[in-house]
Amino acid sequence: MDDAFKALDSDKQRRILDSAYKEFSNKGYKQASTNRIAKEAGIGKGTLFYYFTNKEGLFHDLVEEAFCIADEFFLKKVDFSETDFFIRLRQTSELKWAVYQEHPHALSFMARVFIHSDEHNLPDKLLLKRTKAEHVWGSLLTKNIDFSKFRDDIPQETSFNFIRWTIEGYRTELEQRVKMEGIEVFTNQAFEPYYKEFYSYLDTLKKIYYKPEYTNG
Amino acid sequence: MDDAFKALDSDKQRRILDSAYKEFSNKGYKQASTNRIAKEAGIGKGTLFYYFTNKEGLFHDLVEEAFCIADEFFLKKVDFSETDFFIRLRQTSELKWAVYQEHPHALSFMARVFIHSDEHNLPDKLLLKRTKAEHVWGSLLTKNIDFSKFRDDIPQETSFNFIRWTIEGYRTELEQRVKMEGIEVFTNQAFEPYYKEFYSYLDTLKKIYYKPEYTNG
DNA sequence: TTAGTTTTGACCAGTGCGGTCAACGGATGT
DNA sequence: ACATCCGTTGACCGCACTGGTCAAAACTAA
Numbered sequence: 006m007d008d009a010f011k012a013l014d015s016d017k018q019r020r021i022l023d024s025a026y027k028e029f030s031n032k033g034y035k036q037a038s039t040n041r042i043a044k045e046a047g048i049g050k051g052t053l054f055y056y057f058t059n060k061e062g063l064f065h066d067l068v069e070e071a072f073c074i075a076d077e078f079f080l081k082k083v084d085f086s087e088t089d090f091f092i093r094l095r096q097t098s099e100l101k102w103a104v105y106q107e108h109p110h111a112l113s114f115m116a117r118v119f120i121h122s123d124e125h126n127l128p129d130k131l132l133l134k135r136t137k138a139e140h141v142w143g144s145l146l147t148k149n150i151d152f153s154k155f156r157d158d159i160p161q162e163t164s165f166n167f168i169r170w171t172i173e174g175y176r177t178e179l180e181q182r183v184k185m186e187g188i189e190v191f192t193n194q195a196f197e198p199y200y201k202e203f204y205s206y207l208d209t210l211k212k213i214y215y216k217p218e219y220t221n222g
Numbered sequence: 223m224d225d226a227f228k229a230l231d232s233d234k235q236r237r238i239l240d241s242a243y244k245e246f247s248n249k250g251y252k253q254a255s256t257n258r259i260a261k262e263a264g265i266g267k268g269t270l271f272y273y274f275t276n277k278e279g280l281f282h283d284l285v286e287e288a289f290c291i292a293d294e295f296f297l298k299k300v301d302f303s304e305t306d307f308f309i310r311l312r313q314t315s316e317l318k319w320a321v322y323q324e325h326p327h328a329l330s331f332m333a334r335v336f337i338h339s340d341e342h343n344l345p346d347k348l349l350l351k352r353t354k355a356e357h358v359w360g361s362l363l364t365k366n367i368d369f370s371k372f373r374d375d376i377p378q379e380t381s382f383n384f385i386r387w388t389i390e391g392y393r394t395e396l397e398q399r400v401k402m403e404g405i406e407v408f409t410n411q412a413f414e415p416y417y418k419e420f421y422s423y424l425d426t427l428k429k430i431y432y433k434p435e436y437t438n439g
Numbered sequence: 440t441t442a443g444t445t446t447t448g449a450c451c452a453g454t455g456c457g458g459t460c461a462a463c464g465g466a467t468g469t
Numbered sequence: 470a471c472a473t474c475c476g477t478t479g480a481c482c483g484c485a486c487t488g489g490t491c492a493a494a495a496c497t498a499a
Binding site: 050 | 486489
């Protein structure tokens with residue numbers, strides 16, 4: 006990331022970074038094309054290499070920024086003093102949604118870096134970051150959670166996994182639905198019906214996996 | 223698929239077809255490489271094009287065979303007279319597993335053809351097949367099922383979706399776990415512990431989503 | 440006008456693709 | 470021994486696209 010780049014209008018910066026996030030998270034490191042990134046960002050190919058040293062450098066800078074975004078706008082805002090699982094789940098979902106609205110591809114970019122880390126040899130420094138982040142993200146829904154509210158006749162770990170998988174399946178299906186409807190930009194308003202559905206699902210899950218005495222609380 | 227191909231030892235046929243299934247389902251149509259298919263199958267590149275007219279023809283033949291396999295070894299064997307949801311789920315899972323053992327990549331190839339059908343323009347004839355198949359596969363867990371056994375305080379459709387998503391999430395996680403352990407070939411024996419876990423999960427799901435009076439039956 | 444900076448796309452070498460084909464080797468019949 | 474045939478091969482072709490370069494053009498400011 007050249008100094009020249011930082012001196013740009015922040016609009017142009019975002020256009021370029023978002024284009025790159027999108028390309029990398031859709032295609033992976035190797036299949037991502039700097040040509041497409043430049044075209045999508047609406048700049049010449051030469052300009053891209055004027056701002057960034059090369060493809061690898063661009064990727065590196067993206068990782069840096071993505072970690073910053075995740076830290077600043079997500080991780081730091083999670084309220085770990087809340088011990089109720091479903092409130093925590095709801096809060097983290099809302100935070101993720103907020104991040105998504107401002108940086109639509111940064112989080113999925115991070116996820117891709119984590120999952121397919123083998124396809125791009127991360128330098129050791131980033132590997133450390135990755136391991137650390139994996140731990141933090143893994144504890145989002147477990148740290149300081151009061152699992153005693155979960156019903157006794159199912160192992161807590163099983164309940165936890167079932168909920169995780171249900172939510173993830175719902176998220177995937179919702180992604181499909183949204184892609185079908187061809188909605189591109191999400192205002193808070195356009196997303197309201199989806200949120201209603203999501204909250205209703207959360208209530209159902211609570212009814213299923215919490216002890217009866219916690220269900221109507 | 224040339225006549226010459228059909229005249230080969232069935233071992234060689236399988237080696238080639240399986241290699242192609244694997245490549246297409248891992249990489250998709252466009253990214254799949256005939257070079258790699260030939261190399262993995264242990265034959266020269268020229269030989270591949272001696273048996274099949276071209277890449278598209280090979281793909282077409284694979285689709286044909288995959289549909290046949292799915293019909294013959296899976297769909298025809300499903301017992302639709304069984305009305306219990308979890309017995310049906312268990313039966314279809316076991317059938318899929320049996321198919322997987324003989325044709326490890328045929329089913330995932332089919333899934334990929336369905337999901338990413340846009341990335342390869344299917345001819346109309348196949349599109350029809352696809353639509354038909356989509357309907358049949360979609361009804362695997364619904365046709366002639368006695369949904370009255372599901373608990374009343376949760377909409378049946380919600381219960382159904384939650385179970386689907388849970389199973390799918392478990393399947394994905396299991397795939398990851400297996401990939402990590404580096405297991406390549408699965409004997410029935412090597413898979414036994416996984417099956418035990420799976421069945422225990424099914425029981426748990428039954429306890430959750432069935433009315434209490436059906437839980438211990 | 441001039442000097443300096445930003446931006447561009449034609450261009451380069453390299454890679455991998457789908458597909459071809461002259462040549463090779465082994466079996467068979469004479 | 471020779472000729473014929475057929476399954477098989479990998480070097481080879483044209484092509485598409487890649488990451489990266491650079492002289493020239495466009496723009497800005499003095």
